[in-house]
Amino acid sequence: MTHPSMFDTIFNFLLFISLFTIANHTHARQQPKPSISDSIVLGLTNTRTTIKLPKESSTLNLKVSSQSSQTFDMIEPLREIRDGYIISLNLGSPPQVIQVYMDTGSDLTWVPCGNLSFNCIDCDDYPNNSPMPKYSPLRSSTCTRDTCTSQFCVDVHSSENAYDPCNIAGCSLVTLIKGTCSRPCPSFVYTYGEGVVAGTLSRDTLRIHGSSDRDVTRDVTNFGFGCVGSTYREPIGIAGFGKGSLSLPSQLGFLQKGFSHCFLAFKFVNNPNVTSPLVIGDLAISSKENLQFTPMLKNPMYPNYYYIGLEGITLGIGSGSLIQVPTNLRDFDSSGNGGMLIDSGTTYTHLPQPFYTQLLSQLESVINHPRAKDVETRTGFDLCYRVPCINNLTDGMTIMDLDDHLLPAITFHFMNNVSLVLPQGNSFYVMGAPRNSTVVKCLLFQSMDDKDYGPAGVFGSFQQQNVEVVYDMEKERIGFQTMDCASSSALQQLHKS
Numbered sequence: 267m268t269h270p271s272m273f274d275t276i277f278n279f280l281l282f283i284s285l286f287t288i289a290n291h292t293h294a295r296q297q298p299k300p301s302i303s304d305s306i307v308l309g310l311t312n313t314r315t316t317i318k319l320p321k322e323s324s325t326l327n328l329k330v331s332s333q334s335s336q337t338f339d340m341i342e343p344l345r346e347i348r349d350g351y352i353i354s355l356n357l358g359s360p361p362q363v364i365q366v367y368m369d370t371g372s373d374l375t376w377v378p379c380g381n382l383s384f385n386c387i388d389c390d391d392y393p394n395n396s397p398m399p400k401y402s403p404l405r406s407s408t409c410t411r412d413t414c415t416s417q418f419c420v421d422v423h424s425s426e427n428a429y430d431p432c433n434i435a436g437c438s439l440v441t442l443i444k445g446t447c448s449r450p451c452p453s454f455v456y457t458y459g460e461g462v463v464a465g466t467l468s469r470d471t472l473r474i475h476g477s478s479d480r481d482v483t484r485d486v487t488n489f490g491f492g493c494v495g496s497t498y499r500e501p502i503g504i505a506g507f508g509k510g511s512l513s514l515p516s517q518l519g520f521l522q523k524g525f526s527h528c529f530l531a532f533k534f535v536n537n538p539n540v541t542s543p544l545v546i547g548d549l550a551i552s553s554k555e556n557l558q559f560t561p562m563l564k565n566p567m568y569p570n571y572y573y574i575g576l577e578g579i580t581l582g583i584g585s586g587s588l589i590q591v592p593t594n595l596r597d598f599d600s601s602g603n604g605g606m607l608i609d610s611g612t613t614y615t616h617l618p619q620p621f622y623t624q625l626l627s628q629l630e631s632v633i634n635h636p637r638a639k640d641v642e643t644r645t646g647f648d649l650c651y652r653v654p655c656i657n658n659l660t661d662g663m664t665i666m667d668l669d670d671h672l673l674p675a676i677t678f679h680f681m682n683n684v685s686l687v688l689p690q691g692n693s694f695y696v697m698g699a700p701r702n703s704t705v706v707k708c709l710l711f712q713s714m715d716d717k718d719y720g721p722a723g724v725f726g727s728f729q730q731q732n733v734e735v736v737y738d739m740e741k742e743r744i745g746f747q748t749m750d751c752a753s754s755s756a757l758q759q760l761h762k763s
Contacts, residue, residue, distance in 0.1 A: 358406030366503035369611035373510035376492030419451035465494030528751035557745035567602025575681035
């Protein structure tokens with residue numbers, strides 16, 4: 267049980283930090299090679315402030331621990347769970363394997379941390395059958411507490427004044443001016459849409475394994491991360507893939523290059539035999555000119571997020587009707603509000619009102635199947651239909667995709683004439699086993715919260731399934747290409763050996 271005083275403390279922290287939150291980041295979890303290889307290949311299973319680059323003293327050291335190969339192509343087994351995509355971090359000396367969410371909508375990497383316990387408040391909705399491993403600082407010979415003079419400490423405290431964290435830590439004015447204070451970085455609180463975490467900023471060695479030879483490892487020393495001992499509604503850690511200096515690709519030195527991922531369909535949830543490819547570095551962006559690329563929109567107020575511009579949505583294939591979207595899905599106001607956030611840490615795509623209601627009305631007008639309003643009430647989704655099962659093809663909870671054509675295709679039109687037809691199963695999803703030769707499918711879109719700040723919409727991970735998504739940081743663009751991500755995983759040799 268959670269002690270009431272801890273509960274009150276967390277909420278007081280949340281109230282305080284919310285006054286400084288730059289955007290209401292919605293975590294709706296309810297997941298040929300270049301001639302000179304400088305990449306990391308990882309497998310996926312199915313706050314935020316503009317600060318100067320880390321000081322020289324914070325520079326990370328990279329080393330290859332095997333002399334058998336000079337390649338920097340790397341691989342890690344990562345898996346899909348019910349509400350996101352998990353990356354395994356090998357952290358510490360000796361390495362401790364900690365599983366965390368891969369999140370393009372935040373910067374900080376943090377892990378559940380505790381030598382004795384980890385406290386998660388209001389996390390009853392998450393299964394406790396197989397609790398996630400926790401990182402123990404005492405078990406690592408290379409773990410250190412970050413200092414208040416570290417630029418990462420300034421970052422995590424969202425401070426524009428480098429003296430602030432050291433002042434909070436109790437350094438004297440003389441040591442502040444001389445830069446001689448060596449006190450540890452003060453504890454921080456980091457907020458998400460519905461959650462909050464509290465912890466300390468630490469450093470340790472991050473180890474990544476070779477893509478072709480598991481004996482080849484790459485050690486990243488002084489990797490900065492949050493050692494979190496208490497959370498509210500955040501039971502699993504996070505690997506931040508945003509643009510800030512605290513993010514995983516930034517600390518690995520790949521932020522000026524890019525990364526890509528190909529999320530497995532949800533039918534592979536908890537399947538230990540296949541993972542989603544996550545590639546970081548040259549390999550992620552080389553030979554990708556066949557993709558459709560839309561520009562990354564620049565938001566001067568919140569530059570660490572990935573924004574794209576949505577121009578319209580089409581229902582049906584070919585002569586389907588185009589629904590014009592509000593301009594705030596591709597434009598920002600003077601306060602930085604607007605645009606569409608592309609976010610692997612948000613499960614479902616969110617659209618603003620009243621456009622979201624208009625989209626529902628258009629879908630209702632072209633779908634003739636009976637509504638399953640009882641399922642809508644139970645699940646909270648807004649459009650559910652009873653769809654005939656073709657040839658009664660079922661396999662337990664798995665339904666063949668042959669009946670997907672009974673519901674309209676949905677195409678997203680992004681800026682630069684990019685048209686992404688959402689793969690079958692990315693819009694309407696099976697909500698249970700078939701009954702009486704029918705199956706219930708629900709539209710897995712949601713309405714944005716009723717607010718006038720933050721992004722106007724979010725392109726979530728569920729709608730990115732079976733789509734290769736390329737973050738080309740050098741050319742400041744994001745590419746899309748539909749593909750079978752399970753086959754891509756096999757080509758990347760990400761199946762369990």
